[in-house]
Amino acid sequence: MEIGQVIKKIRTNKNITQQSLANAIGMTRPYIARIESGKNSISSDKLTEILDYCNVSYNEFFYMKNDYKKESKMNDYNKVIKLYYEKNMEGISKIKDEAKRKYEENNDIFLRHLYILCHCMENDLDVNKIDKEYTQEITDYLLSIDDWCYYELVVLNNFLFLFSPAPALLMSKNLLKYAEKYKELNSDTKVLSYLLFNLLELSIKNNDFESAKTLLNATKTYTKKNTEFFELTLSLFYEGMLNIVDDFIMEGIEKCNKSLDIFRTLSNEYFYTKLKEDLDQLLKKKLSAKK
Structure with missing residues (x-):
């Protein structure tokens, strides 16, 4: 749909007249009519005012504009x-x-x-x-953007398999900045939490425990809602892993096992098996270090 068509749809669905909308945002009724018919354009400021008055978010507006598709x-x-x-x-x-x-x-x-x-x-x-040039091109692009938007999260998500630990963890700094800045925006939760947990796992496997702790704190902040059960369970597991790293071994094992029990209860065999292997490998490392 065109912008004017969406505005008209929102207005009529909310039982708002063109005159009421015009009065609310300081425009004339004929001008509103021309916007809705596509004869006049609208500034971003006025669009914001219209959406605020109609109690519609930008996310909803663009979802409607794209015919209710992502x-x-x-x-x-x-x-x-x-x-x-x-x-x-x-x-x-x-x-x-x-x-x-x-x-x-x-x-x-x-x-x-x-x-x-x-x-x-x-x-x-x-x-x-x-092609190594393509890997470098994606790396250069992500590192060149200081303030990531949702698109940069998607790019990192799609190409994470390309990166060795060093550049991947370097990119996590921008990921953390994004998580902090947009923590109240709910639409990006899944892709962001996926990246946070993958980088968290990567940092632990590469013994970069300071990065792991920073990522865990960001993850716990971002997934603080009790409805995000899957993310909370993963956070508990990695909190246990870092407890083990810091020699609070029994406490850490208890947290990890609690998470594993939940995944087993939910019949999530993939995560149960994968995380159990990660836990066993970390415990073997700790045991070897003490010999």
Whole structure:
């Protein structure tokens, strides 16, 4: 839908007349009518005023504008990932060629990243086969952005498999800045928590325990709602892991086992097995260090 159409839909759904809306935001009724019909444009300030008056968030507005679908660009990323798991390399190749063609037309960095993701999928996510220039390009892009937005989270999420521990943990600084700045914004919870936990696991496996503690604190702050049961359970597990690192071994094992019991009760075999292996490896390390 066009912006004017969405404004009209919101207004009529809220039983607000054009005149009432015009009075509320200091415009004339005919001007509101021309905006709704697409004959006049609207400034971002006035759009904000309209949404505030109608009690509608920007997220809702753009969701409606995109015909009640998630933003179409992000859908393209998801489409490629889905095709990869379906082993549909022909479909990935078509998207790759189309992304290249469109990128050459309008220089949209999203299309460049989509092209690189397709290249990675075509090479079965094998870092030894993926063009090193592409890995460097993604790294340079993420490190060049000081204040990340949701898009940068998605890029890191999609390309995390490319990075060795050092650059990945360096990027976690921007991730933490984002988590702090946008902690009241709920729409990015899943992708952000996924990245936080993956980087937390990476830092522990690479003995970077200071980074791990910082990431754990950020994770606990971001997932403080009791409804985020899965994230809280993972946080408890990694809190136990760091207790073990700090030689509070029995306390740490108790927390880890409590988390593992929850995953087993929920029949989440993947996480139970994976985390149990991580715990066993850490305990072996501690035992070896004491010999």
